[in-house]
Amino acid sequence: MAEKKEEAVIRVKDLYKIYRVGDSKVRALNGVDFSIYKGEFCAIVGTSGSGKSTLLNMLAGLEKPTKGEIIIAGEHMETKNENQLVKFRREHIGFIFQSFNLLGTMNALENVALPLTFQGMDKATRLARADKVLDLVNLKKHKKHKPNQMSGGQQQRVGVARALVVNPEIIFADEPTGNLDSNTSEEVMNLMKRLVREQKQTLVMVTHDNHLASFADRIFHIKDGKIIKIEDTREENKEQE
């Protein structure tokens, strides 16, 4: 396939994560290898406790692997210290949380502008940019609303806007629709899919829901810390055509 010869934005080699709980060991990740290419929308699917979040956290540099390599945008994540990881996230990564994690004291606009504040951008510029991105996620009317004045779907759209505002190469999302009903979930999924497609960003999403996973270009099935199957929906679609 021509697409697979593209450069890999994420390259994971022989990744292990072992937790010690008392005397026993939990192998949350047990030897994982894969690559994700630029502009792809990938879903990581598996049952609860299969190691999805652990994998995503390590990709985002929130946790250190026990063993193995993670190369993102050409840089090794496992050798970076915390300061460097924070800097890397600030410059390359957007993150969408399951429980939205908006700051309750800030309105939608300020929440979206927050990552730009961390970049040291001046107030006028960052608010203007946040404003534009909120338009993209169809929240024109709710810019001055605090999180507790918005529905779950609206809050998650603010969350999506916050991830997109820094124009990151890669966006990670851990069960982004986990707290939403199924209709709203589809809405948000479609929105995310459209936006990353438009801006040629790479999206890695974790979910336990096979239906939601089917929105992705490729689906990684994970079980007991191992990838058991990689599905490419684009090939299926092509075959169907």
Next chain:
Amino acid sequence: MRFFDLWSMSSSNLWKRKVRTILTVLGVVIGTASIVVMISLGLGLSESMMKEIEENGGLTTITVYPGESNSFEEDNTDKLLTDELVETIQNIDHVDVASPVLNINVIGKYGSYENSYINVMGMTVEALEKMGFELKEGTIPQRDVGRLQFLYGNQVLAEFYSSKGGSSYWETGELPDIDLMNDSIFIIFDADAYWNVQYNDGSAGYGDDSGTPVTPPKKYLVETCGVMAGGPEDYNQYSWNVYCDIDLLTTQLKKVFKNKAIPGQPTTSSGKPYKELYYNSIYVNVDNIDNVTTVQKEIVELGYQAESNMEWVESQQRQYGYIQAVLGGIGAVSMLVAAISITNTMMMSIYERTKEIGIMKVLGCDLRNIQTLFLMEAGFIGLIGGVVGVTLSYCISGVINIVVNKMGTEMQLSYIPFWLAAIGIIFAVLVGMAAGFFPSLRAMRLSPLAAIRNE
């Protein structure tokens, strides 16, 4: 992050938790106020001590008196104060000026006014220059005038009584109508003779045991060269005295008394004066406060008595040092309590904001920014507490001074100079930041995973 963003973020965090912030600030207010007020009391005390010292003569002055005569011989002149001794003392290290002091009581007359007890101090002009008199008018006695000049202390005028039976200044509050500077004041040096005449005039017929002829002593016109600054009730060490050049004074006295003994001078067993003049005391000025004790010791070793303010000052300083330490200690303890409460508040706020801090880290907030955020919050608490505390201190200080003055003392017991206020605020900010340092480290080290976990 930009400084302004850090600033507004941390201040809005404090604002969000108003009640808690105010309570924590209150601790700092009390801590700062107690330290500042305590130090202000110490400063006020030592300030008034310094004033007292100035009134009692400088700190670098030593007065030498004749050695205690330990023999019973009458004409023992062994430890009297001679020119030779002045010379010796002058040659001691660190001695700036050593001057003989000759004092004699004279009577001053102007018209019907009379001051029957003027204490005239003869000293070298060099020493007079050193004593740093504050003058209301005129100058101190000059070197090369060649005639005797008097420098009047500011309280001398009040002691002129009208011999017509008028009441004194101390009864009426009215100063005698004499311009010391320009009016001609006559001086009677031989006070004994004067009193003898008065006595014999008043009660004629009473036998005069010495049989001296009753001729009134001569009056001399003595020019005034200056008057010291200050009113009739402003006491200081010099205010009761009249100062003049010692050489001119001795010349004058020798002329007045001729072969008789000058009052105050020792006599031989046969009642004759010695050839040499003995001084009443020697004024010694030392170059530096730190050397006073050494010089004083050296003079005592020569066998003379020496007095300075040093011992008194040292004991006072020790005493005020204790008071200041105790008061400062009380302040320090309350500041420590305030610091602990800041730490506690910051820890609580960090526990509450674990998730928020995690989110910030996931979104790429620099670790140092996170630390700065919390340090600034703690520093803010210190700053607000410090400013309010210093303001409060000024109020308390004012009240203390009013109360003390009502009780009849004129001293400013509590004194807050500007530097103390500034240091108080800076100190409060530093204490706040120090108290916030450990919590800020903790915030910095919190795991970003806190943001991921669903509660």
